[in-house]
Amino acid sequence: MIKIEEIKKRVGEFHSAAPFPHLVIDDFVDTDFAKSLAGEFPVIDDSSLFTYSNPLEKKSALNDWNRFPAFTYKFFEYLCSEAFVSELGQLLGIKLYPDFGLHGGGWHMHPDGGKLNPHLDYNIHPKLGLQRRINLILYLSQDWQAEFGGHFGLWSNDPVSSRPLKLEKEVEIRFNRAVIFDTTYQSWHGLSRQVSSGGTNVRKSLAIYYLCDPPANTENRQRALYAPTEDQISNPDIEELIRKRADNQLYKDQYITKD
Template sequence: MNNLLQTENESLLREEINFDDLSSDFDSGDPFRHIVIDNFLREDVARAVAEEFPEFDGPAWSVYNNAIEVKKALNHWDRFPKNTYALFNFLNSDEFVAEMSKLAGVKLWADPGLHGGGWHSHAAGGKLNTHLDYSIHPKLGLERILNLIVYVAPDWREEYGGALGLWADNNGAPGELRKQISCMFNRAVIFDTSQRSWHGLPEPVTCPPGRARNSLAVYYLCEPRESAADRGRALFAPHGEQANDPGVLELIKLRSQVNTSQSVYRTNVNGESKN
């Protein structure tokens, strides 16, 4: 596979995408600003990046294994193969960030550290409770405002689950589930994280053995606004009977705090610490 490092003025996106034309659809998204773009990357780019994802059971990953999130992630640039590296470089470039600024309506900056971003993978049983993302970047002090997620699991079927749910806000808690977005191959979802944007997986992933819901994520930042929340970590909500489970509620509390989150995110589903 050839290296996808773009030459000057060459885009890794499908040629027809024009963010000026998409801004009105983005602004009218419900329950918060968002847009879904199919065939987001050039086909050769999407296929090349998909082929570079590591095996789900491989050693490269950071593991999240607890009652509110079961997934694997990796955001170390030195571990990305060449085509994945090229894509993240492109998505953090000044030219692409300027396009994202058109959607956000404010001047944006990239997060080259990919804090919370990078590769994400969910196999069978993978879960991600409804949550709000961190608001203020713990190292840069900027406000996180846009998420870009691109799904890169070829031949994914809707019956495997893993749809992205978008919930309305109900007085600071997730309310009605307004939309479910299937994670079809080469589909991108861009959404505003600053509008009490409750999102997650409504149900655990149910794909066959040997398959995984693979995606990549990049986040974009702006100068903190007066309306910005002060969250430095994600705020999760309990699902179903978890609302009556003191252990889960304590986990959510610890997970939401900068000084304790890393001590609990690897806790397994039975409450045993894996650190």
């Protein structure tokens, strides 16, 4: 179902990639299967989706297994299976565990104006106490054009400010392209370009995250930590939103604040 041999051949590239370990793999699953997955996404204004709309992020998402149609359900079941998780972990040299709750994963959709500031994912799973380690994202927007934006950006880390230093790489969104990356290297990532398709398309992806045993004295960050974009730097309202968005108690009230 998945190009596992491609990961095996390129595992050295994964570990040596900058600004943090990652791989970009095209034609990640069988083309017909990818089309079936793409066809199961809901429309962007479906009431079952959870909407994030604030100056840091504009997207919709869903991680409810009961809402997934057959192909999507089976795919996530496979991605969580002992066979796949064990093989992926062995290839990467990491003891990995699945997150059956798809915390932060599932369907992700970005409409026109869709954005996602550079951020660090949560570090410790709020229910399992395990460390988030590997992200796997599969892009499923058919007929996506480079001028629509939505590129996946990878930033280096500034050790002085503990914020993104430089946009080191942009990954253009292509149908059936996957990105696998390690989240434990101050791995700042997000959308380096806002989505702008003129209303003709939606940026669609499936995401799943794998966990590991946390090393001693690991930072207990249970919510994503965002950084301002260049036009938001020194904006006190944005800094306050970032603080609240990362707070375990205050984060829920921040999702739907408007630009």
